[in-house]
Amino acid sequence: MSVRTATASTAAAALLGAAALLPPAQPRATDARTPDRQASPVVVAHRGASGYAPENTLAAVDAAKALGVDWVENDVQRTRDGVLVVLHDTDLKRTTNVEEVFPGRAPWAVKDFTAAEIARLDAGSWFGARFAGARVPTLTQFVNRLERNRQKLLLEIKSPATYPGIEQDILRVLGKEGWLDRSHVRDRLAIQSFGADSIKKVHALRPDVTTGFLGTPAVADLPAYAAFTDQINPSYATIGADYVAAVQRLKGPHGKRLRVNTWTVDDAADAAKARAYGVDGIITNFPDVIRDTTG
Ligand code: G3P
Ligand code: CA
Numbered sequence: 001m002s003v004r005t006a007t008a009s010t011a012a013a014a015l016l017g018a019a020a021l022l023p024p025a026q027p028r029a030t031d032a033r034t035p036d037r038q039a040s041p042v043v044v045a046h047r048g049a050s051g052y053a054p055e056n057t058l059a060a061v062d063a064a065k066a067l068g069v070d071w072v073e074n075d076v077q078r079t080r081d082g083v084l085v086v087l088h089d090t091d092l093k094r095t096t097n098v099e100e101v102f103p104g105r106a107p108w109a110v111k112d113f114t115a116a117e118i119a120r121l122d123a124g125s126w127f128g129a130r131f132a133g134a135r136v137p138t139l140t141q142f143v144n145r146l147e148r149n150r151q152k153l154l155l156e157i158k159s160p161a162t163y164p165g166i167e168q169d170i171l172r173v174l175g176k177e178g179w180l181d182r183s184h185v186r187d188r189l190a191i192q193s194f195g196a197d198s199i200k201k202v203h204a205l206r207p208d209v210t211t212g213f214l215g216t217p218a219v220a221d222l223p224a225y226a227a228f229t230d231q232i233n234p235s236y237a238t239i240g241a242d243y244v245a246a247v248q249r250l251k252g253p254h255g256k257r258l259r260v261n262t263w264t265v266d267d268a269a270d271a272a273k274a275r276a277y278g279v280d281g282i283i284t285n286f287p288d289v290i291r292d293t294t295g
Contacts, residue, residue, distance in 0.1 A: 042281040051285035054127035083115035084139035096121035160198035
């Protein structure tokens with residue numbers, strides 16, 4: 001952990017500890033649909049506020065809330081018995097105690113485990129003892145927590161080729177939990193993926209839903225992307241002001257200019273550069289650090 005990160009962690013840990021005693025923080029510039037290049041970039045908590053709590057857990061959602069951050073990014077995959085769960089890696093090793101609980105099940109792929117088996121795993125201890133017992137949430141649990149917190153979701157379809165039909169499954173769960181009604185679709189939900197075909201499918205199934213492509217398509221290819229995606233969400237290392245402007249010159253499937261949310265920016269200096277590039281959003285593990293730099 002770098003000095004800056006350690007300092008940020010210490011400061012935010014103190015903040016999170018005090019959060020219960022304080023009035024809710026006021027979010028800033030959190031309308032991800034407002035096309036105003038002068039506004040501060042929207043801050044998105046990457047896998048939740050994953051610098052401060054185990055990624056993709058309900059604790060990470062709550063940590064973002066405690067910091068006054070509305071937008072939360074996550075990663076969605078599917079279990080062997082068809083349940084949608086929130087986890088980044090396609091195997092369970094790094095972020096759970098799966099090797100201890102199921103020693104004979106290498107390579108511990110998410111797709112090879114049932115939801116009941118995954119529910120037994122500890123997804124918090126790897127990050128810190130105080131998170132022991134945190135679980136891998138289902139998508140249902142995840143959106144219900146966001147709803148309780150009045151937060152917003154940037155949902156990533158992770159490794160879509162591994163999970164044929166996951167787009168329909170995701171939309172089914174979101175619909176059942178009330179996340180495809182007008183108010184959610186208008187400004188509380190966006191669905192992104194590295195898989196262009198997956199995003200095309202989402203757009204075809206639910207043309208009203210905001211979509212995002214993760215990557216940095218060549219400028220010449222951007223008009224083709226603009227047919228099905230509202231956002232181009234590139235790695236910070238791959239962009240500059242010219243690229244951001246090239247994206248933003250185009251209109252997406254909803255007739256509004258394309259937006260750019262860049263990732264994963266955890267450093268104040270990089271955040272200042274990203275803002276100078278004109279990005280619309282910054283996806284970060286340390287949302288307080290980025291907000292304090294760009295807000
Ligand atoms: O939302 C952007 C970012 O999450 C994409 O990369 O690997 O962290 O899912 P990854
Ligand atoms: Ca992600």
